[in-house]
Amino acid sequence: MYHGWTYDTDGRLRGVPGLRQWYQPDFDRAQHSLRSARVEVFHDLVFATWQLDGPSLTDYLGDFAFYLEALMARSTAGWEVVGEPLRWVSQTNWKISVENFGMDSLHLGTLHENPGRLGIFGGTDQEPLAITSVCQNGHGIEATKFMDSGDDRAFPGYPEELWEDFVANLSDDQAWFVANNLVCKGNIFPNLSFIDLFHDYTGDPSTPPAVAAKMLRLVRPTGPLSSEVWMWILVPRDAPEQWKRWSQESLVRTLGVSGTFEPDDLENTAAISSANSGSVAQRWNMLFLAGEHLKPSATVEGRQLPGEVFVCSANTESMQRGFYREWRTRMSSAATPDRAGVGGDAS
Amino acid sequence: MTASSNAREDRAIRIAVEEFYAAEAELLDSQNLNAWLASVDDDFIYEVPVPVTRDDPRAPQHSTTGFLSRETRDSIDLWVSRLSPALVDAAYAENPPVRTRHFVTNARVSLNDSNDGEVTAKSNVLLTWGKWNAEMRFTAGERHDSFRVTNDGLRLRRRRVLLDTNVVRLGHFRIIL
Numbered sequence A: 001m002y003h004g005w006t007y008d009t010d011g012r013l014r015g016v017p018g019l020r021q022w023y024q025p026d027f028d029r030a031q032h033s034l035r036s037a038r039v040e041v042f043h044d045l046v047f048a049t050w051q052l053d054g055p056s057l058t059d060y061l062g063d064f065a066f067y068l069e070a071l072m073a074r075s076t077a078g079w080e081v082v083g084e085p086l087r088w089v090s091q092t093n094w095k096i097s098v099e100n101f102g103m104d105s106l107h108l109g110t111l112h113e114n115p116g117r118l119g120i121f122g123g124t125d126q127e128p129l130a131i132t133s134v135c136q137n138g139h140g141i142e143a144t145k146f147m148d149s150g151d152d153r154a155f156p157g158y159p160e161e162l163w164e165d166f167v168a169n170l171s172d173d174q175a176w177f178v179a180n181n182l183v184c185k186g187n188i189f190p191n192l193s194f195i196d197l198f199h200d201y202t203g204d205p206s207t208p209p210a211v212a213a214k215m216l217r218l219v220r221p222t223g224p225l226s227s228e229v230w231m232w233i234l235v236p237r238d239a240p241e242q243w244k245r246w247s248q249e250s251l252v253r254t255l256g257v258s259g260t261f262e263p264d265d266l267e268n269t270a271a272i273s274s275a276n277s278g279s280v281a282q283r284w285n286m287l288f289l290a291g292e293h294l295k296p297s298a299t300v301e302g303r304q305l306p307g308e309v310f311v312c313s314a315n316t317e318s319m320q321r322g323f324y325r326e327w328r329t330r331m332s333s334a335a336t337p338d339r340a341g342v343g344g345d346a347s
Numbered sequence B: 001m002t003a004s005s006n007a008r009e010d011r012a013i014r015i016a017v018e019e020f021y022a023a024e025a026e027l028l029d030s031q032n033l034n035a036w037l038a039s040v041d042d043d044f045i046y047e048v049p050v051p052v053t054r055d056d057p058r059a060p061q062h063s064t065t066g067f068l069s070r071e072t073r074d075s076i077d078l079w080v081s082r083l084s085p086a087l088v089d090a091a092y093a094e095n096p097p098v099r100t101r102h103f104v105t106n107a108r109v110s111l112n113d114s115n116d117g118e119v120t121a122k123s124n125v126l127l128t129w130g131k132w133n134a135e136m137r138f139t140a141g142e143r144h145d146s147f148r149v150t151n152d153g154l155r156l157r158r159r160r161v162l163l164d165t166n167v168v169r170l171g172h173f174r175i176i177l
């Protein structure tokens, strides 16, 4: 509106105040259309890119599409965003924020010892199994799964009347992957993460224990040591309204910026980012060694899952290695020659 | 009741609200969440709705469905437990403590409901935040409070804080504004 140029809904320039008086006689409106973004939709998620000649969304998601579909397509009624996104600024490099939230499980017992001991999360006697899939283009997902629940069609924490619908919308392997999870999380390269989990208790004696919750989390880089986090809370549209409220509260009180988890992550990732930008730390690589000894499994419980799949009783950093491999490939390619190598692996 | 005794009572309640704000600021700013929690009612609700920017400048600027915080007395009790001697070593967001100051001004006390033992008040709150060697940060907003008047003084029943920024820019938001 600054100079009052107006465009049609296709982005073509139509109106230019002062066209005859202020501009060249041969001013060509057709040369000044708005830039186009390419938009594609995947199970209600709208993706847009400025790269008009890049791969299609399906090609870009690659073998990860199996998992994203399992997360998003299982509700016939679809997922509803509860309220507006929560937004906060983190004094953290975007990669650390993404990796910390969407990939890392190793810090649960150490950094999050406090809420663990308060009984907020992970109070299970069963030894869960972590199944990690490192997918194409830097995407990845990890399901921490109960193997002996007795019902491989159970979605703990979700209203039971929805389970049948969840299963009906998915392939047998997809349903198996997303059922019986304590937590399922991951990241769509570069910066769109998700988590689907249930907490044991978030402080309301009147709320039933173990209400499931799901969120999307986007990390927008705003500087080398600064990011803005966007958090969307998702609930099945046909879940009971009271359940939706419990689910929302369980996330706001844990993984939100005022929760019992996220503030500790914010404190730590800011410290990591700050320390690693120092001249000494820059000489060394960050270490992502957990699970290096694991061999990919061709099948899990007789099922063939997409991606390079690692199975272990504890945690791995396989996803992190996939993420940073992709990042390094892209940063060292010809696209940004003047920036290549700046900061090295530890930036 | 005579007009003058009414006025005296009104003034007493206004003073009680102001004193409540000063006392609670001291407790909150000295990391004495436990003592602060003793001043809230059993059915206390603390909520900070997500601030939103809308096309219509006259539309409400805070969400009715999204929350940055939504806590009860019991859920804040978990925060207190976090800071207990056995657990405080791993309470990284509050250890070392955040240095906060609550500046609470412009209290507008509404006595309309005081006959039911209920008082509502709006006030402005400015919170400054310092930790480590970081630059001071701050946030500001409007408190909408309601109190229950008891023989032992005021008990905070509900606090809704309308923030003046869409994006939280403090180190974190596990605080009571």
Ligand SMILES: [Fe+2]
Pocket: A100, A101, A107, A111, A112, A261, A265
């Ligand atoms: Fe974490």
